[in-house]
Amino acid sequence: MNRFHKLDKMTSTRCAVCKYFRRRCPLDCIFAPYFPNNDPQKFTCVHRFYGASNIGKMLEEMHVHLRADAVDSLYYEAKCRIQDPVYGCVGIISSLHQQIQIAQSQLAKAQAELSFLDANLAAAEPTPSHSEPLVQPNGVVDHVLVDPLNTWFY
DSSP states (O other), rough: OHHHHHHHHHTTSSSSHHHTTOOOTTTOSSSSSSSOOHHHHHHHHHHHHHHHHHHHHHHHSHHHHHHHHHHHHHHHHHHHHHOOOOTHHHHHHHHHHHHHHHHHHHHHHHHHHHHHHHHHHHHHHHOOOOSSOEETTSSSSEOOOOOTOOOOOO
């Protein structure tokens, strides 16, 4: 009975790759940190397109601090390839690029409309002439300085 308990304990610590291939997971397994046993779908998806041997070679050739991001990238690319076998993530990138172009053209159109409305508003507002002073509601006369740089007469 003790023997089965040890075997059960060993199978629960195997990574998804070793579990998939029904082999013992060594302590220095290169796959264990990136393909945990609680997420077997991740390895199955990546293995389908890249193969375990190629994944292992890629991970061995890479710096340790880059491996997690690389596995996440491989998983994302594999999922995209399953959803769209022809274009994969290139199709998603292309779609996002089109959405950006549409948003940029809408932004340019909105900015042009705002400029047009600002110009119309400025043209519709009466501006005081040089000779007539502004009379405020309280009756005070305010002499408008038309050219703020030309202050020779003040």
